[in-house]
Amino acid sequence: MTLADLHPGDAATVTGYAADVPERVLELGLLPGTAVTLVRRAPLGDPLELRVRGFHLSLRLAEARLVEVTPDA
Amino acid sequence: MRRRVALAGNPNVGKTTLFNALTGLRQRVGNYPGVTVERKTGDLSGAPGVEIVDLPGTYSLTPRSRDERVAHDVLTGRMAGEPTPDLVVSVVDATNLERNLYLTSQLLDLGLPVVVALNLMDSADAQGLMVDVVALSAALGVPVVPMAARTGQGVDDLLRAITGDLPAPPPRPAWTLMDAVEPAVEALANALPPDVPPRQRRSEALGALTSDVLLDAWATRSPVFHAEVLAQRDALDAARTPYRQAEMMGRYGWLTGIARAVVTKRADDAPTVSDRLDRVLTHRIAGPLLFLALLVLIFQAVFAWATPAMDAIETAVTAFGDLLRPLLPNGFVEGLIVDGAVTGVGNVLVFLPQILLLFFFLGLMEDTGYMARTAFIMDRIMRKLGLSGGSVVPMISSYACAIPGIMAARTLSNERDRIITIMVVPLMSCSARLPVYVLFIGAFIPALAVGPFSLQGLTLVGLYLLGTLMAFAAAWVLRRFVFQGDAGLFVMELPPYRLPQWKTVFYRMIDRAKAFVVRAGKIILGLSMVLWVLASYPKHPSDDAAQQAEYSVVGRIGKAIEPAMRPLGYDWKISAAIVTSFAAREVIVSSLATIYSAGDDATEDSPILRERLQNDVGADGLPVYSIAVALSLLIFYVFALQCMSTLAIARRELGGWKWPAVMWLYMTGLGYVFAFAAYHAARAMGWG
Numbered sequence: 001m002t003l004a005d006l007h008p009g010d011a012a013t014v015t016g017y018a019a020d021v022p023e024r025v026l027e028l029g030l031l032p033g034t035a036v037t038l039v040r041r042a043p044l045g046d047p048l049e050l051r052v053r054g055f056h057l058s059l060r061l062a063e064a065r066l067v068e069v070t071p072d073a
Numbered sequence: 074m075r076r077r078v079a080l081a082g083n084p085n086v087g088k089t090t091l092f093n094a095l096t097g098l099r100q101r102v103g104n105y106p107g108v109t110v111e112r113k114t115g116d117l118s119g120a121p122g123v124e125i126v127d128l129p130g131t132y133s134l135t136p137r138s139r140d141e142r143v144a145h146d147v148l149t150g151r152m153a154g155e156p157t158p159d160l161v162v163s164v165v166d167a168t169n170l171e172r173n174l175y176l177t178s179q180l181l182d183l184g185l186p187v188v189v190a191l192n193l194m195d196s197a198d199a200q201g202l203m204v205d206v207v208a209l210s211a212a213l214g215v216p217v218v219p220m221a222a223r224t225g226q227g228v229d230d231l232l233r234a235i236t237g238d239l240p241a242p243p244p245r246p247a248w249t250l251m252d253a254v255e256p257a258v259e260a261l262a263n264a265l266p267p268d269v270p271p272r273q274r275r276s277e278a279l280g281a282l283t284s285d286v287l288l289d290a291w292a293t294r295s296p297v298f299h300a301e302v303l304a305q306r307d308a309l310d311a312a313r314t315p316y317r318q319a320e321m322m323g324r325y326g327w328l329t330g331i332a333r334a335v336v337t338k339r340a341d342d343a344p345t346v347s348d349r350l351d352r353v354l355t356h357r358i359a360g361p362l363l364f365l366a367l368l369v370l371i372f373q374a375v376f377a378w379a380t381p382a383m384d385a386i387e388t389a390v391t392a393f394g395d396l397l398r399p400l401l402p403n404g405f406v407e408g409l410i411v412d413g414a415v416t417g418v419g420n421v422l423v424f425l426p427q428i429l430l431l432f433f434f435l436g437l438m439e440d441t442g443y444m445a446r447t448a449f450i451m452d453r454i455m456r457k458l459g460l461s462g463g464s465v466v467p468m469i470s471s472y473a474c475a476i477p478g479i480m481a482a483r484t485l486s487n488e489r490d491r492i493i494t495i496m497v498v499p500l501m502s503c504s505a506r507l508p509v510y511v512l513f514i515g516a517f518i519p520a521l522a523v524g525p526f527s528l529q530g531l532t533l534v535g536l537y538l539l540g541t542l543m544a545f546a547a548a549w550v551l552r553r554f555v556f557q558g559d560a561g562l563f564v565m566e567l568p569p570y571r572l573p574q575w576k577t578v579f580y581r582m583i584d585r586a587k588a589f590v591v592r593a594g595k596i597i598l599g600l601s602m603v604l605w606v607l608a609s610y611p612k613h614p615s616d617d618a619a620q621q622a623e624y625s626v627v628g629r630i631g632k633a634i635e636p637a638m639r640p641l642g643y644d645w646k647i648s649a650a651i652v653t654s655f656a657a658r659e660v661i662v663s664s665l666a667t668i669y670s671a672g673d674d675a676t677e678d679s680p681i682l683r684e685r686l687q688n689d690v691g692a693d694g695l696p697v698y699s700i701a702v703a704l705s706l707l708i709f710y711v712f713a714l715q716c717m718s719t720l721a722i723a724r725r726e727l728g729g730w731k732w733p734a735v736m737w738l739y740m741t742g743l744g745y746v747f748a749f750a751a752y753h754a755a756r757a758m759g760w761g
Contacts, residue, residue: 024564026321027133029172034325038162043357044453047462049567055568058449063564 003048003070004065006038012069021066029053030067076123076157078235081144081180082164083173084130085442085568087192087557089577091164091222091731092127095232104586107155110143110759111482120236126158134179135320136286138486145717148183149273157185160729161237162189165198167204167219168569171332177213179322181246184272188234195221196569201339209335214244222575237599242272248327248434250279253312256321257489258282262300266294282306283317300531308615347442347569354443359452368469371434375427375473375504382426388411390419408609409602417601425586426475426734432585435466435481440570458545459484459552462563464494468544472499472537477585477721479726489556493548495726496736499719502537502543502711505659509710510536512662516683517703540711558678598654600717607655608664622646622668627653641709641745642702642752651709656717658710699756705748713744 006012014034021030027047030036039049039056054072083087092100096115103112103278110129117123128147129140136142165173180187189209197204210217218234219415220227234240245292250258261278269277280287281302291299300513309316353359373489394411401407438444445465452462459467463485471478485491502510502524514529521528604627613624622628623645631649638648654661663681669685689697714737715722755761 002160021318022562022564023135023321024137024562026176026318027135028564028566029175029321029325031318031322031325040351040355042355042449042453043360045564046453047449049351049355050448053169055169055172056569057562058445058452058565058567060563062450063562 001052001069003036003038003059003067003069004059004061007041007071008038010033011037011072011073012037014067015070016068018066019066022063025059025063025067028035028057036069076116076159076160077126078123078160079126079128079148079158079161080162080164081128081148081176081626082130082192082564083132083166083176085566086130086164086166086173087222087439088127088130088164090127091190091192091220091228093464093580094222094225094228095125095235096159098580099309100335102588105143110139112143113759117232117235120232121523123236126155128632131176133176133282135284136184137284142286148180148185154643160186160188160235161234162188162190162644164192167191168200168202170204170209171328171335174213174328174331175321178246178248179276181213181243182276183244184276184672186239186241186268187243188240189213189217190227190230191217194219194226195224196571199549200345203337205335205337206512209277210330212331212335213246216240216578217637219255246327250319250323251314254282254309254316255315256307257316261305262296264298264525266298268729279320283320284565303603307316322697330719345569350565350570351446355446355449357444364447364450366412366610371469372472374430374434379426379430383423386423386425387419388413388482390422390594394419409605413602414493414598415603416600416663417604417660420601420657422590422665424504425590427473428477429582429586431470431477432582433578435470436581440571440573440578442570445565445567446531448563448565449567457552459548460494461487461490462565463490464548467494467498468501468541471503474500474503474505475501476722479719480585480588482726487562489522492727492732493551493556495723496551497547497735498546498714498730499714499716499723499736499740500540500547502540503716505657505716506536506710506739508659508662510707512665512683512686513703513707516686517700519696539708548740601660604653604656606666622649627664628668633728640749640752642699642705644697646689646697647702647706655715658715661710666732699755700760701752704755705752708751711744712740713749714740 001012002011002018012035014032014036015032016032034052035048037051039051042058045061047058048064050057050061052065075563079091079288080088086216092113092115095117097118099118100115104110105112113127115125115470117125123160128144131138131141131144133141134148146152148157148161160185161180163177165177177187177189190205191206191209194204204219206217206219216234218227218231222229222275249255258275258278261282262274265274265277265438275440281291281298282288282305288302291302294514306316327443354363387442391642394415397411397415398407401410415568450462450652451465455462455464464482467478467481469478475498478501479495481490482494482498485494510533514532518529518532523531540616557736607626607630608622609625610629611624611626613621623632626668627649628645631645631647634652635643635645635648638651643651646665650661650668651665652665665686666682669689686698687696691697720737722734724730725735727733
């Protein structure tokens, strides 16, 4: 499961990457073990707004699909 | 001795507010040589000899974008003409400590004295966050000054830290690399050439290992080290060690612990004001509608509210010219100064109110955090058209003037996105086209009512739409055929909404307006004088202005290119007027006024000029202007690139004449082809 599969309001934990993720995404803290919440999708479904390490991050579906997550129970 | 202090920090942490608080109006804005990154420096208020350098806002020092490159190069002494700073102030957002400290940890690695300015303490307080400043200072090993730059709280403490004795360079931060990578970095630190100081060897080694940009620089400086890095990379790759993530994992591992230890949150998880605002402003339906409403408001402001000020400037310029006339020797000097220079510069100054208003609104959008939301809302649509969410603002700005539009494209981190955006924004109808539109629509489009609208108004809207649609089409073509491949990365922070800092908005507005006046003014000043000479000489023996126009260099050029312009329906007079307006579109109005000698007071609304155009007959006894000719001219002005300032600024932003030349050719080509098509279509409809 990846970030792109989450629904608004879902909380999850990053587990790994499906492919090479742009380094910028890692520098902003989307690392394995990090807690992340999908806040909302943009009006046309893409990009996504995430909450990670206490701030809001916008990520396109193309990149979100590369980040594997486990949803929190 | 002069002390240089660099301000470093993430975007949206109040760095600009702090810079303004420290320097007031004693700031200088320029460019770093060879890159389009703003270089802002200023003298510290009340402390001569301390220069503050405001580095571009970045999330990291690993150079991937131009901004990061500049920040990295200045801090490591690699920027030509920029001595390494004596002190680095790491500006940190207290409400978002963990991510902000990532950059701080990179600054600590450089070995320069560091002071942490823990900004936005007031916001942290409002959110129920408490930061243990003493514990943070102990964990980082550097002084930490809590502050709120926008209220001025703590600024004096920071001033003391900046002007006092320099703190000792920080101890090496206690973050560690994963075990599999550490030996490689150690080996590389030893393999560096001997001239690299011991304090920097580890961070240089790590940078070269994880960043291609940093590695490339070593290819010439030390081929041996370069080869050694490649060998270490191969070894790590073979062992499937994710060494490129090692730095992020290591730093965040350290910082997560620090943030947990020093930040306490009062137990309340109520959504912040910012969250609640976003529910509306980025709402599926309300979001785009509100954005549209804001655009309408900005348009209204730029076009309606600016009018009184524009009229006042026009009156003042005319009065100034009349004041000068009697003071100057009659003839050449008087004409050159008053009809050439003063009138020409006035033609540019008249747009200043619009530009100020536009920058005021853009500044508000940026300062409140709404700008990032417009990119968020529009990204999907813009990407389908070959652009990016970040292209929205440059395109909107270009309705006022392409120059601020092109400058606004700097915020696009992807180079291809930036070039495409710059290449298409001059197609948006700018305010310099408006006088041309008004003159020809008023003269030749019948004032009929179409339902509740007027045909003239609809034509005007149609011209704006035509330019906008063509900008999208051009972007699509450029993306499809020239800059193939995916749009650049769109990883963007959505900063919390904040109340605007009027001072920041005001400074930025003045700054940009100054740049516009100086750049545009310089070019127009020279050109208007040249044009005046070309339109006034050689002198026709008679005093008749119309004959003079035909006899002058401009008239002769008009005659010479008439055969090429005939297919568009233009005679020599229109051709000559177009030639004069290649430097600046709006000049066509005064050129036509001269050619038709309607008098000096002719403006786009002047009934005199309008009537002369309507009554003009050609050699065949038929009216020169028909609806077909007017449409053809209007469409030519929608597309053709007749603006020296745009070309000049595009050359600066794109670093050469290649793309500006392409821009001129494709836009002017579009103008010719579409004007031709419009002229013949209109004639076929019987409007000839």
